[in-house]
Amino acid sequence: MATTEQTSIDAAEFRLHVASESIRLFAERGYEATTVDDIAGATGTSRRTLFRQFGSKEGLIFADHESMLDQVAGHLEAAVDDEDPWWVVCEGAEMVFAHFAANRDLAARRYAVVSQVATLRDRELVMALRYQRLFEEYLRQTRPTAQPTGVVAYAAAVTAVHNYLLRQVSRGDATATAEGLNAELRRLWETLAER
Incomplete structure (x- = not known):
């Protein structure tokens, strides 16, 4: 069983969800104005999980x-x-x-x-x-x-x-x-x- 916040969905679905929410926020607010904390909130996960799985803010959009x-x-x-x-x-x-x-x-x-x-x-x-x-x-x-x-x-x-x-x-x-x-x-x- 997975131990991260995305236990209810598989890794590919989670990555698609992160990419989709990142893109939505970047489009609405602008890339520079959108924080990783904003994306963490929108994806229902933590900032730490996002950095651990995707490495950087740039990595989120290509998750x-x-x-x-x-x-x-x-x-x-x-x-x-x-x-x-x-x-x-x-x-x-x-x-x-x-x-x-x-x-x-x-x-x-x-x-x-x-x-x-x-x-x-x-x-x-x-x-x-x-x-x-x-x-x-x-x-x-x-x-x-x-x-x-x-x-x-x-x-x-x-x-x-x-x-x-x-x-x-x-x-x-x-x-x-x-x-x-x-x-x-x-x-x-x-x-x-x-x-």
């Missing part, structure tokens, strides 16, 4: 990304030997897109806040690099004979296409869909994956 990174890592680890690892990476990107597309309002509010705060834009870039690195490490393990530059190029392209379409979702573009992402990832897979 759900940590859960997504864990889920994608689990997906990569669970892939079986006969699956094409190049496509497994694409499936990981699709998982992330599905999460944020299912929460379009949250994605749009996060985009509005992040676009106004330089430190949050920097943090967002770091998050994207963490996904890319996860994909690279997986491909290096499963395809050790693949060209290193090919692995980097593929992981970067998958991440970039995903991020482009996710930004479109965040801007309210209804044409940015899971189907569109799948089609773009298929093109990358057909042209860049080493088989």
Whole structure:
């Protein structure tokens, strides 16, 4: 049994709740004017718990990304030997897109806040690099004979296409869909994956 205040919900739901409340408060009051104590009150937890779990004020707005990174890592680890690892990476990107597309309002509010705060834009870039690195490490393990530059190029392209379409979702573009992402990832897979 969990010992923190969020005993009634699982870790992923708690992270989504923290991100949602953080974004709501940052949008209403401004990033600088919103304190961690404000967010603790809105999430029904303590300041100490927030710092222990998310490390910083910047970490609160991206709290759900940590859960997504864990889920994608689990997906990569669970892939079986006969699956094409190049496509497994694409499936990981699709998982992330599905999460944020299912929460379009949250994605749009996060985009509005992040676009106004330089430190949050920097943090967002770091998050994207963490996904890319996860994909690279997986491909290096499963395809050790693949060209290193090919692995980097593929992981970067998958991440970039995903991020482009996710930004479109965040801007309210209804044409940015899971189907569109799948089609773009298929093109990358057909042209860049080493088989």
